[in-house]
Every structure is written in structure tokens, then in C-alpha cells.
Amino acid sequence: MNFPYFDTPMRACLVLLMCMASLSCVNHYPMEPSHNYSKRIKFLVMHYTAIDYQKSERVLVDEGGLSAHYLVPQSGDPSYQRSELEVVQLVAEQDRAWHAGNSFWQGRSDLNDHSIGIEVVNVPRCAAAERTAKTAAGQEQKLCMYPDYDPQQVQLLIALSQDILARNPDIGPTQVVGHSDIAPGRKSDPGPRFPWYQLYKAGVGAWYKQADVEHYWQHFSTAAPTTALMQQALRDYGYGVDVSGQLDRKTVAVIKAFQAHFLPWQVHGQADGKTAAVLFALLHRYKPDKAQARFRDYQALNTAQPAPSKPLGHEQLLASYPAKALSSRKDVNNKYRFKAYQGRGEIIIDNVNAVAAELVVNGQTLNIAKPLTADTQYRYSLSKRTRTGVNSLHIKSVTPEDAQLHIRIPAPVLTQRPIPKRFEQVDALINAEIEQGFPGAVLAVVHQGELVKLSAYGEARKYHDSGEVMATPQPMQTDTLFDIASNTKMFATNLALMHLVSQGHLDVSLPVSFYLPEYRGQGRELRLVSDLLEHSAGYPAVVDFHRRDNQLGEQFYSISSDWTKQLIVQGVPFTAMRKQRHLYSDIDYMLLGLLVERISGMPLDAYVESRLYAPLGITSMMFNPLQKGVLAQQIAATEIQGNTRGGRVHFEGVRDYVLQGEVHDEKAFYSLAGVAGHAGLFADAKSLAQLCQLLLNRGTYGEKQLFTASVLDQFTKPSRSDESYGLGWRRAGNGARKWHFGPYASTQAYGHTGWTGTVTVIDPEYDLAIVLLTNARHSPVMGTEQQYQFVGKQFETGQYGSVVTRVYEAILGL
Missing domain, CATH: 1.10.101.10 (PGBD-like superfamily/PGBD)
Known part of the structure; x- marks a missing residue:
């Protein structure tokens, strides 16, 4: 292997003279070798140069103030003039090259003193200047794509590394590192395309089994x-x-x-x-x-830590015999209520050591095994004994007297039984508006444990990027995913918070700073978690982090998720005093999303997708669906020309194509990498209907409990200052939001809306839930630059209330 160091006769002569001078000054001392020493070289550090060979050599040899021990060129680089690809040595291994900078690895800092550095020529392709990210230090950082490393170059690198390891035995597998390993956040080289595994197979570096x-x-x-x-x-x-x-x-x-x-x-x-x-x-x-x-x-x-969830909870039945606390009022003992629907239900008996038991459901004795076997589970159908609504269980007797057993009755799960004739007026309204130009919708209705309606209307995508109508639009399907916008606040962030409260990990009456210690200054210490939930913390409605000309100034511009989160926690100022008024704010829920991440130790999307949806068998609700294998054609399109409002809005990097699978909300997309507490969730109507049934069951679905009934009551009860607000949830109250809930909703009804055209209603009094998902914003924009509106939002379907009203009328027979 040749490692040419000098490429001109002049340089060679100069070095020869230096060597002769140094040899003449060498003093010879008696040698008594000590055993108490170690090798200076402990690490091998890999870099890429991000510039071509000629520029790399100039920077590393002459003018850059930087150096490395070796430089590995790249095939096909026009600036590399030699006939054969070969490694170039720039600094002798025993000397200190200036390649690592401020660095740390395995307890040692300033790794220039302890390492050999290899620079590998690899030129990334970076986006245009307007697509830059703001770093935590407020610096601009280009967004770049990195090519694969050249195979011939990799073989040179492997041979060089093997030689270095043979000469420096103190460099173990975990001491072969990249510049980004020893200087994370400051350096990204040698990049995610670097062939670490290929080097490992050649005996260079570490890998896992x-x-x-x-x-x-x-x-x-x-x-x-x-x-x-x-x-x-x-x-x-x-x-x-x-x-x-x-x-x-x-x-x-x-x-x-x-x-x-x-x-x-x-x-x-x-x-x-x-x-x-x-x-x-x-x-x-x-x-x-x-x-x-x-x-x-x-x-x-x-x-x-407490168990992440109990199998069953307060509302659905979990009973043990003998009961832990008996009342002196004998008739109240060993009697329980549970929710069921006629012809459905199951009872599970986990027997410890009972021989016999008399169990009565709705006044009828169950036929169970006689005798019972110890340490055995029994399951029996209750389909012949249940009724819709409140049901009763009486553990009448268990023998012998000191015997123990546990009884569970799972909560209802959603079944599907469409009854289309009830909904003729609903269908007539939506279909008529589809004919008039409304883009599309999916409607799901849950009543008494059944999905009584699941219908698709119109098109999922109707327009080309140019704004022209497609010759063959993409039809809407009942399983089409929608960007549900601010319904994310409820069906991701709020459910996660309710889950954490139920486990004892979160107390909404505590200050936010109890969980986010850095949340201090300008009155932040006074803000409670409940203030964020009620939108009464005093934050502005929005901060356009994605725009340099945002309302708080360029220092609040960020398209880096990490930096945006710091701005949210420590930077965004209040515009009102605490509890002064309710001001619906995305900032509140951005903070609450960060709270979920801090308490759980997991990213928000990972937490809700693995801890909330997966246990219920829901696989079609997620953030960033295009990154998780979902095709754009499976998702309803939103705005036709990106975020431009038909060419009326302009900012750096603005999207100007049909959005289909990318979250519409600009703050979520540009500034929070698609995962935010206020927006970013994609869902289909059936999955949302399943979560609505969970809410109607008061926190339990089948044998899975995600939150307790008392926590649900806590989150849905009206705020003292405005009955249309709960903790996050919006409430029907006494008709305060008729445009959302319609005129027939009970005072218990709650739900939410989403800017893209989505609405949810959960009404416990009628055991009813309504999920209307539309792509109302996938429509032309009319008006001036100052005053404009989406055509789709002018239709009754896009304004929710009329569709919700007709659903109530169908269910109530009005």
C-alpha cells in the first residue's frame, strides 16, 4: 500500500534537510525499559471532507488550519489527477493532526492528542439556500443528502484501517468512531451512508449481534x-x-x-x-x-413503577370474593353494575380455590361448572342474559366460606351493523353537496356499541397540483386516512395525558415546571398543567415558527424540531394573564405534547401508537404516514397548492403542490418534524369510532383499560368560567356550540374539530358518537390576499352542524 506524502520535488527536499538536521541532534541515552506506560494512540476517527479532493488537499495541507493523518480520494472525482486511486498520508501517525476539535469519547477529551484521523472524500448534495434549518445556537444549517461511498474507496479505507490497527493495538473495536460520535450536534460526518458494517466484517470497529x-x-x-x-x-x-x-x-x-x-x-x-x-x-x-x-x-x-394499565377498571366490572371492604348495610355487598348490550357480553371467572359459586346476572342464575377446579379460568357467554344499558351482577354465594375467586366482565367492543335507511336525509345532504362540488367525506356513527353507519362520499383527491380537476379523481374509501388536524389534540395528546393521569404519572393540578424544570421565567412558574388544557395559560393562538416574518420576530424562526421545542418551553411570551380568559391556542398543546414526551421518556408518536392504539388493535392511526409505509393514494388530499392559499401566501420553502400524506399544519410540518401535540395525526373514521367507543365505555375497551372513569370525568367536566371548555375537550354545554354539536346534543356531549375539515361528537346520554371526516380544504380558494376562503368550507358538510343534526334526528327518530 502506497501512502504518498509529497507531490513535488521541492517538498521532498525540504523534508530531507529537516530529517538530516534532526538526526544530527539526536542524543543517545542508556535505555532501561519501563513496564509502566501505554501507547499514545487510543482511537481511530473517521471523517468525510464534504468537498472534492483538490479542495480537501488545499484545506488539509495548506490553508485550512485543519489536518488529518490520511486522506482517501473518491473514484470519478474530476479534481483527482492521479491515474490510480491511492491513500495520501498528510501527517505522520506519531504526530498530532488537527482533525477532532472539541471532542469526547470514553472519558477522554481533546481527542487530537489520542487519535488517528482519516478524511474520506464524500461530497453531499445540499438543498437550495432557502431550505435551511435553524440550529439551537441560531445558526443556519443546510439540509443535505449523502451519497453512498465509492466501493473502491471503501476497499482502500479498509486496508488502511487494518494497517493502522495492526500498528496501534490499543485501538479496540469501540475505539473506531466517527466524528459525529465524538462531537454530536456539531458534526454529522461521516454520515449515515458510511459503511460501518462493511468495516466491521473486515475486522474494523464494533457491531452488535x-x-x-x-x-x-x-x-x-x-x-x-x-x-x-x-x-x-x-x-x-x-x-x-x-x-x-x-x-x-x-x-x-x-x-x-x-x-x-x-x-x-x-x-x-x-x-x-x-x-x-x-x-x-x-x-x-x-x-x-x-x-x-x-x-x-x-x-x-x-x-x-406502577403497572402501565389495569386489565379492567372502575367503570367496567372487576370483582373479587371475598370483597376487601364489606358494608354494614348487607344488601349492598357483593353486588355490582356493568355496561352491556342486549345479546352480547362475557364473564370471566378466575378461580383460586372455590368449589362452587352462585352468580346472578340481571336476576338470572348462571349455569357454571360444578364443581369448580382450583387455579382455573372459566369463560361464559352472557348473551342470553344481558340488556342494553345498566346490568347487574350478584355474587350470591361462594363455598367453602374461606374460598377466593375473581370475576371480570370485559367492556363492550365495537361491532358493525349498518342501518342505511335511518340515514337517508344525511346521505341526501352530503351527496347533493358532492354533486355541487364538495370534494369528499367519510361518516361513521356509533350507537349502543354498534357501528351503525360507515359511508364514503366523493373523492379523496380531485385536483392536480396545477389546480385543474383530474380526469379520473381518486375515489373516497371508508378506510381512507385523513389529516385530522386539531382532533390530534384529543385523540393523541389528550388520550395520552389521561393515560398518564390514570397511572399516577401526572397530576394536572401541579405547575408545568414540576415536570419541565426549565419552564421558568415571566410567570411560567405559576402556570398549571390544567391551565394549558383549558387554554387559559395566556399564550397567543399561534406562533408561525416556520416564517422568518412571524409575529414574534426572526429569533422565533425555526425549522428544526429541537430548537422549536426550546422556543416553546422557554421563549414564547404570554399575551394575557393566567386565567384572564380562554384563548384557544396551539402553543398550549405543543407544550402538552412535550409534557407527554418528558414524562413517558418516549416521543409522542411512539407513545400513542404503541401504548394507546396498538393494545386496541388499531394500526391505521399514526403521525407521518408516508414514512411508515402508507401510500399517498390511501390518504385524503388537503390544500391544492400546498400552504399558499391559492398563491396568496408566500414564505421560504412554502409547499405549492397538493398535500396528500404530509400534515397540512405549517408549524407541525416545518417546525416539529410532523409530530406535534396540536396537529399531525392521520386516522381513518373506523379507528376513531373505536376510540369513541372506548370513551363511551368510560376508559375500557374489551379487556384493555387506557384510563379510569374518574379521569374521564375530570377531563370532560365543564370549566367553571366557560362550560364549553373541559380539560382539552370542547363541550356542548347548553347549546354554546350548536354549530358543532347541533341542537339535540345532551349537556354531557363533548368532542373537537379540526381545521382540515374534521369533527367528532361523543354523547354519553344517548350512547352515541359521530365522526365526520372531510377534505373540505381540498377545494379552490376565493377572495383577495387579505380576505379569502376555501370553497369547500362554504358547504353545510364542511361546516359540520347540519350533518351532525341529521344524524341525531336519525338516531332519535325525530
Whole structure:
């Protein structure tokens, strides 16, 4: 292997003279070798230059103030003039090259003193100047795409690395690192395309065993390690991260660096279960003592925390015999109520040691096994004994007297039984408006545990990017996904908060700063979690982080999710005093989304998708669907010309094409990477109907409980100052929001709306839920630049109230 160092006779002569001079000055001393020493070189650091060979050589040799020990050129680089591709040595290995800068790895800083650096020519393709991201330091950061490394170049790199490792035995597998590993957040090289696994197979660097990953994944897929434990494990491996328990910018940067090295197909900065499994697998292989210690910590925390959910809860039946507390009023003992529907229901008996039991449902004795077998579970249908509404269970007797058993009755699950004739007037209204130009809709109606209507109307996509009507529009389907906009607040963030409250992890009466210690200054310490939920914290309605000309000034411009989150927590000023008034604000729910992430130690999308939807069997509700395998054709389109309002709105990087699968909300898309507490969730009508049934069941669905009935009551009761507000939920009250709930809704009804054209209504008094999803904004925009409106929002279907009213009329027979 040739490592040419000098490319001109003049340079060669100069160095020869220097060598002769140095040899003449060498002093020879007696040598008594000591055993107490180590090699200076501990690490091998990989870089890319991001510029071509000629520029790289000029910067690293002559004028850049930077250097590396070796430079590896790239095939096809027109600036590389040699006939054969070969490694160039720039600095002798025993000398200190200036390649690492401010750096840290495995307890050592300033790695220039301890490392060999290799620069690999690899030129990224960066987007235009207007597509830049704001970093936490307020600097501009270009958004770049990185090409694969040249195969011939990789073979040179492997041979060079093998030579270096042979000469420097102190460089172990975990000491072969990238610049981003030792300087996360500041450097991104050598990038997610770097062939780390290929180097590992050649004996260079570390990698994990898949069997170890699967072992840890079995644990972490259901309960990921806490943020603090992830930070400690990353630090154990070598990263310079503080164990703060907060998913701060530095931690996210470290996680991204780790993922770029070991999970390059998912570099998102999320401390998810898969990332944790790979990290623990690496510790298991290379630092087994650390792996054991961290896994013991994980098990201790997992045991110490409350169970994530109870099988059944307060509203649906979970009864034990003998009861823990008996009343002196004998007739109240061992009697229970439960919700069921006629012809449906099941009872589960977990017998401990009873021989016989007399169980009475709605006055009828059940036929159960005689005798009962100890430590056995029995399941019996209740279909011949249940009725719609309130049902009763009486544990009349159990023998012997000291016997024990447990009884469960699962909550109702949604069944489908369409009754189209009831809804002729609803269909007539929507179909007539489709004929008049309304784009499309899907309507789901839940009544007494049944999905009595699930209908699709019109088109999911009707227009080309140009605004012209498509010759063959994409038809709406009942399983079409919709951008549900602010219904995200309820069916993602609020459900997550209710879940956390039910587990004892969150108290909404506490200050926000109790959970976000950095949330301080300008009166933030006074704001309670409940203030955010009631939209009474005093925040402005919106802050256009995605625009340089936003209302708070350019310092609030950000298209970096990490920086936006810091602005939300510490920067956005109040426009009103606490409790002065209710001002509906996206900022409130951006903060609440961050609260979910901080308490759970998981990204918001990962938390709701794995902890709320998956247990119910819901797989079609998600953030960023295009990144999760969903095709654009499966999703209803929103605005025709992106965020331009028909060419009336302009800002840097504005989308000007039909939005189909990308969240419409500008703050969520540009400034929060598509995952936000206020917007970003995509859902189909049937899945939302299933969650509505969960709410009508008061927190339980089948044998899965996501929140308790008391927590539901807490979140849906009216605010003292405005009965149309609950904790997040909007309420029908006494007709305060007829345009939303219609004239027939009970005072108990609650729900929400979404800017894209979505509305939900849950009415416990009638055991009724309505989900109307439309793509009303997928329509032309009329008016001036100052005053404009979407044509779709002028239709009754796009304004909700008339459709909701006709559904009530169909259900109530009016």
C-alpha cells in the first residue's frame, strides 16, 4: 500500500534537510525499559471532507488550519489527477493532526492528542439556500443528502484501517468512531451512508449481534428504558452525554449520532425501544459488566413503577370474593353494575380455590361448572342474559366460606351493523353537496356499541397540483386516512395525558415546571398543567415558527424540531394573564405534547401508537404516514397548492403542490418534524369510532383499560368560567356550540374539530358518537390576499352542524 506524502520535488527536499538536521541532534541515552506506560494512540476517527479532493488537499495541507493523518480520494472525482486511486498520508501517525476539535469519547477529551484521523472524500448534495434549518445556537444549517461511498474507496479505507490497527493495538473495536460520535450536534460526518458494517466484517470497529438485539427488544418493545437510563448507557458506551433525565438537545444529538452509526435507516433522534435494544446489545458484547448493571437498573425501575394499565377498571366490572371492604348495610355487598348490550357480553371467572359459586346476572342464575377446579379460568357467554344499558351482577354465594375467586366482565367492543335507511336525509345532504362540488367525506356513527353507519362520499383527491380537476379523481374509501388536524389534540395528546393521569404519572393540578424544570421565567412558574388544557395559560393562538416574518420576530424562526421545542418551553411570551380568559391556542398543546414526551421518556408518536392504539388493535392511526409505509393514494388530499392559499401566501420553502400524506399544519410540518401535540395525526373514521367507543365505555375497551372513569370525568367536566371548555375537550354545554354539536346534543356531549375539515361528537346520554371526516380544504380558494376562503368550507358538510343534526334526528327518530 502506497501512502504518498509529497507531490513535488521541492517538498521532498525540504523534508530531507529537516530529517538530516534532526538526526544530527539526536542524543543517545542508556535505555532501561519501563513496564509502566501505554501507547499514545487510543482511537481511530473517521471523517468525510464534504468537498472534492483538490479542495480537501488545499484545506488539509495548506490553508485550512485543519489536518488529518490520511486522506482517501473518491473514484470519478474530476479534481483527482492521479491515474490510480491511492491513500495520501498528510501527517505522520506519531504526530498530532488537527482533525477532532472539541471532542469526547470514553472519558477522554481533546481527542487530537489520542487519535488517528482519516478524511474520506464524500461530497453531499445540499438543498437550495432557502431550505435551511435553524440550529439551537441560531445558526443556519443546510439540509443535505449523502451519497453512498465509492466501493473502491471503501476497499482502500479498509486496508488502511487494518494497517493502522495492526500498528496501534490499543485501538479496540469501540475505539473506531466517527466524528459525529465524538462531537454530536456539531458534526454529522461521516454520515449515515458510511459503511460501518462493511468495516466491521473486515475486522474494523464494533457491531452488535442480532440475537442480543432480539433479547433486549423483547423487553424494550413494551417498556423502553427511561431517558436517564438511555443517557447512562450511551455514556457507558463512550458518548459525552449528561445523565439529566431530560430529552434535551444534546441527548437528541447523541442519539442521532448513535443511530447514524448503528441504525442508519432510522436517524430520528428518538429514544425508542429499538435504539435501546441495539445500544444494550453493543454493551452486552463489548462491555458486559456495564450491560448487566444497566439492565438491573432497568428491571428495578420497571418493577418500581406502577403497572402501565389495569386489565379492567372502575367503570367496567372487576370483582373479587371475598370483597376487601364489606358494608354494614348487607344488601349492598357483593353486588355490582356493568355496561352491556342486549345479546352480547362475557364473564370471566378466575378461580383460586372455590368449589362452587352462585352468580346472578340481571336476576338470572348462571349455569357454571360444578364443581369448580382450583387455579382455573372459566369463560361464559352472557348473551342470553344481558340488556342494553345498566346490568347487574350478584355474587350470591361462594363455598367453602374461606374460598377466593375473581370475576371480570370485559367492556363492550365495537361491532358493525349498518342501518342505511335511518340515514337517508344525511346521505341526501352530503351527496347533493358532492354533486355541487364538495370534494369528499367519510361518516361513521356509533350507537349502543354498534357501528351503525360507515359511508364514503366523493373523492379523496380531485385536483392536480396545477389546480385543474383530474380526469379520473381518486375515489373516497371508508378506510381512507385523513389529516385530522386539531382532533390530534384529543385523540393523541389528550388520550395520552389521561393515560398518564390514570397511572399516577401526572397530576394536572401541579405547575408545568414540576415536570419541565426549565419552564421558568415571566410567570411560567405559576402556570398549571390544567391551565394549558383549558387554554387559559395566556399564550397567543399561534406562533408561525416556520416564517422568518412571524409575529414574534426572526429569533422565533425555526425549522428544526429541537430548537422549536426550546422556543416553546422557554421563549414564547404570554399575551394575557393566567386565567384572564380562554384563548384557544396551539402553543398550549405543543407544550402538552412535550409534557407527554418528558414524562413517558418516549416521543409522542411512539407513545400513542404503541401504548394507546396498538393494545386496541388499531394500526391505521399514526403521525407521518408516508414514512411508515402508507401510500399517498390511501390518504385524503388537503390544500391544492400546498400552504399558499391559492398563491396568496408566500414564505421560504412554502409547499405549492397538493398535500396528500404530509400534515397540512405549517408549524407541525416545518417546525416539529410532523409530530406535534396540536396537529399531525392521520386516522381513518373506523379507528376513531373505536376510540369513541372506548370513551363511551368510560376508559375500557374489551379487556384493555387506557384510563379510569374518574379521569374521564375530570377531563370532560365543564370549566367553571366557560362550560364549553373541559380539560382539552370542547363541550356542548347548553347549546354554546350548536354549530358543532347541533341542537339535540345532551349537556354531557363533548368532542373537537379540526381545521382540515374534521369533527367528532361523543354523547354519553344517548350512547352515541359521530365522526365526520372531510377534505373540505381540498377545494379552490376565493377572495383577495387579505380576505379569502376555501370553497369547500362554504358547504353545510364542511361546516359540520347540519350533518351532525341529521344524524341525531336519525338516531332519535325525530
